[in-house]
Amino acid sequence: MPTGPTNSIVDVPGLRVGHHQRVGEGWLTGTTVVQAPDEGAVGGVDVRGGGPGTRETDLLDPRNLVERVHAVTLSGGSAFGLAAADGVLRDLYRRGVGFPMGAPGEVVPIVPGAVVFDLGRGGDFSATPDASFGARALAAATSDPPALGVVGAGTGAQAGGLKGGVGSASTVLPDGSTVAALVVVNAVGSTVDPVTGELWAGPHLVAEDLRGLGLPAALELPLPAPSRAELRRAQEEAQRSGATGGMPRTLATTVGVVATDAGLTKAECARVAGSGHDGMARAIHPIHTMYDGDTLFALATGTRGRPSPETFHLTLTAAAEVVTRAIGRAMLAARTVSTPSGTWRGYVDAFGSVLQPDR
Amino acid sequence: MPTGPTNSIVDVPGLRVGHHQRVGEGWLTGTTVVQAPDEGAVGGVDVRGGGPGTRETDLLDPRNLVERVHAVTLSGGSAFGLAAADGVLRDLYRRGVGFPMGAPGEVVPIVPGAVVFDLGRGGDFSATPDASFGARALAAATSDPPALGVVGAGTGAQAGGLKGGVGSASTVLPDGSTVAALVVVNAVGSTVDPVTGELWAGPHLVAEDLRGLGLPAALELPLPAPSRAELRRAQEEAQRSGATGGMPRTLATTVGVVATDAGLTKAECARVAGSGHDGMARAIHPIHTMYDGDTLFALATGTRGRPSPETFHLTLTAAAEVVTRAIGRAMLAARTVSTPSGTWRGYVDAFGSVLQPDR
Numbered sequence: 001m002p003t004g005p006t007n008s009i010v011d012v013p014g015l016r017v018g019h020h021q022r023v024g025e026g027w028l029t030g031t032t033v034v035q036a037p038d039e040g041a042v043g044g045v046d047v048r049g050g051g052p053g054t055r056e057t058d059l060l061d062p063r064n065l066v067e068r069v070h071a072v073t074l075s076g077g078s079a080f081g082l083a084a085a086d087g088v089l090r091d092l093y094r095r096g097v098g099f100p101m102g103a104p105g106e107v108v109p110i111v112p113g114a115v116v117f118d119l120g121r122g123g124d125f126s127a128t129p130d131a132s133f134g135a136r137a138l139a140a141a142t143s144d145p146p147a148l149g150v151v152g153a154g155t156g157a158q159a160g161g162l163k164g165g166v167g168s169a170s171t172v173l174p175d176g177s178t179v180a181a182l183v184v185v186n187a188v189g190s191t192v193d194p195v196t197g198e199l200w201a202g203p204h205l206v207a208e209d210l211r212g213l214g215l216p217a218a219l220e221l222p223l224p225a226p227s228r229a230e231l232r233r234a235q236e237e238a239q240r241s242g243a244t245g246g247m248p249r250t251l252a253t254t255v256g257v258v259a260t261d262a263g264l265t266k267a268e269c270a271r272v273a274g275s276g277h278d279g280m281a282r283a284i285h286p287i288h289t290m291y292d293g294d295t296l297f298a299l300a301t302g303t304r305g306r307p308s309p310e311t312f313h314l315t316l317t318a319a320a321e322v323v324t325r326a327i328g329r330a331m332l333a334a335r336t337v338s339t340p341s342g343t344w345r346g347y348v349d350a351f352g353s354v355l356q357p358d359r
Numbered sequence: 360m361p362t363g364p365t366n367s368i369v370d371v372p373g374l375r376v377g378h379h380q381r382v383g384e385g386w387l388t389g390t391t392v393v394q395a396p397d398e399g400a401v402g403g404v405d406v407r408g409g410g411p412g413t414r415e416t417d418l419l420d421p422r423n424l425v426e427r428v429h430a431v432t433l434s435g436g437s438a439f440g441l442a443a444a445d446g447v448l449r450d451l452y453r454r455g456v457g458f459p460m461g462a463p464g465e466v467v468p469i470v471p472g473a474v475v476f477d478l479g480r481g482g483d484f485s486a487t488p489d490a491s492f493g494a495r496a497l498a499a500a501t502s503d504p505p506a507l508g509v510v511g512a513g514t515g516a517q518a519g520g521l522k523g524g525v526g527s528a529s530t531v532l533p534d535g536s537t538v539a540a541l542v543v544v545n546a547v548g549s550t551v552d553p554v555t556g557e558l559w560a561g562p563h564l565v566a567e568d569l570r571g572l573g574l575p576a577a578l579e580l581p582l583p584a585p586s587r588a589e590l591r592r593a594q595e596e597a598q599r600s601g602a603t604g605g606m607p608r609t610l611a612t613t614v615g616v617v618a619t620d621a622g623l624t625k626a627e628c629a630r631v632a633g634s635g636h637d638g639m640a641r642a643i644h645p646i647h648t649m650y651d652g653d654t655l656f657a658l659a660t661g662t663r664g665r666p667s668p669e670t671f672h673l674t675l676t677a678a679a680e681v682v683t684r685a686i687g688r689a690m691l692a693a694r695t696v697s698t699p700s701g702t703w704r705g706y707v708d709a710f711g712s713v714l715q716p717d718r
Contacts (some may be wrong), residue, residue, distance in 0.1 A: 079448060119460060
């Protein structure tokens, strides 16, 4: 199935993405906002990790009243980063966007959120996003394809010892509806097959997934295999981080949003988020550990109306695929970062000149 | 079964309660913090209302890692009030209280929370608690019996057209363990039987429940019946608010904490919270509507060790009873409030001189 025009979550018309991050002087963290159209998008969530940090997920239970979400806040900062959503909420309120309570301007914006653990990676354990990060990410939100890699909520992310980050991907179903994902990859587990050095997501990538990431223009799939020396070094990194067995050396959490322009119910959105977790399972190993708070939201803007049963079946399949591909793209986009706390090599940097971007 | 020494949630040793509120100039809202001992208390949650506003509830799922909660934040302000928990989190962090991440001082405080809808009741829809409310409520937390009625998160509360507020109650089981609750009563439904004018919670109250609320010292159970004129007026209020049928005129939400000094698992805590909702059902009619986000947390400090099966059975029964009684006490403690948005009569004020406090 083809990708959408930008191969990102903004291929779902009406969605906007904004990032804000702070790097240096102890900081290595940020916030990403996925903004729905002002009338909101039907929302669902699936929490599969053992250490989640979330807000406003209970209202997404299909048994509960509120159907539409106005924005999803993804943030670094562990539980401290939940504050980012407050900034999004207050600014949406100032714009008059939210669940209507009656009188004009009396609205309650619905802003679920989830956080990833990145504390201390910039050197200062207490340098965490606050409400201003959410407000700035919202202010930066546009319908342009979002920056990927070390940006927004992915700024402090790592995955199995390599640098993690933000990825996004989209696909267009035969009926013309779009399914897309934006994922912040931050995992105890590894995105790399320790035997071959290939990204677990590799077999799921399409040619378009290599574009726009600053990789060599001539690079094609399958990705070239790393040298034995490169592979050994990456394996050592994964071992040091605990990704290949034993107790993890850090907490993690992969979070994201799956979106479609189909018209889905809340329960169907939860199902889409659940299928997205299958996509995580394909791209990260192990996943959903007790030390990851893996959480996916799903948003359905509904502009294309109700899907046929067949299209909904394909939507679930595609939800998993776009999450897998978004994770692969996050790893290809994330470049090496060094702070007083350590160095996290990007996959592209770890695996040598064959993958090095043209600069 | 007897009440504990203060007939409140602080009868569970180690728990502390703090309130902060703002009243006047458009404000009528506040925040209440139930603080666990620094090592935390095992936590659970049960969300039964159709419009919940919550944070950090997913981590309380028994399948998930984190076991201990350091504080629960209850707040007015609907989704805006979720910010109050940020202030609690940051101040606990400054004190070094939280889930240990490794190095000294590197902790993540676990602060679940739930909010009630009270927007606009003070006159200004946007006058809502922020992080400073949580910080101030935490700073005010003591092991003294908490103030009840129009205080903290109950400041802007209403229930079926009457003034709502904060209530608390405790009981001591035969094995010596304590079960207690603190509840913020804010409900679409009514706490009053429209036929008799009696509090639904009335038959569950014990003599001790009338003490410390400023009621006439000579007042005994059963509470005196209101005059027909008083009853008619209260019925009209309930009808105006939509409590007695038809569509509710406002959103609501009753939230609270049930606590014990028994040693419970997370799953058992969730069960205790669930039984607490049965206590809500007895005291408020209707309850758990699509326009209430009713949420109860449970905390187990564990100082008394594991309960026997019989004691756990009694704990569940008592959880419902202390919630019912806490709701009754909230209604007896809440006095009439008038703002530019309206007047909410206290139950004691609504039902005439027989219930009027000695002043």
